[in-house]
Amino acid sequence: MTVTVRLAIPEDVPFLAGLVSDEDVAPFLAAVRPTSAEELGIEVARSLAEPDDFGVMVFAVEGERAGTATWEQVNRRSRIASVGAFAIDPAFRRRGIGDEAARVLQRHLIRELGFHRLQMEIYGFNDRALRHAERAGWVREGVRRKAYWHDGEWVDGILFGLVAEDLEP
Secondary structure, eight states: OOOOEEOOOGGGGHHHHHHSSSTTGGGOOOSSSSSSHHHHHHHHHHHHHHHTEEEEEEEEEHHHHHHHHEEEEEEEETTTEEEEEEEEEEGGGOOOOOOOHHHHHHHIIIIISSEEEEEEEETTTTTHHHHHHTTTTTTEEEEEEEEETTTTTEEEEEEEEEEGGOOOO
């Protein structure tokens, strides 16, 4: 099974809108994450217009859309990108596709786009994503205690990082 990653195109917007609104995905994404087809279309257009600074990515398995993630350059001089909105379609779960997709994205951002450091944050209650991040090679760096108001309570944000030297050969 080969997982590939590419920039999203306008034709991907219905898939993206369906994925981020899926009842098994939506509760785990940032509350400010775009969810409507219109908002996602704007993000995809920005990604295509600013490919060195921002990306809406689509993961595919044998040509079939399987998931998405976004990244944004947050420090040009130090070559740092922030990764977020990682989601795998529930139909593709429990086969290692999410872990491989994360590693493909990491290699793409570091080896092809030239970033030195990647960083991301996951809600502390999202046990599935926390286990996934560590399996995919992310290094847990810290906790933002009670940083986010989510479903009527304050929740932690768990910080992860990855530098070029952390990548598997």
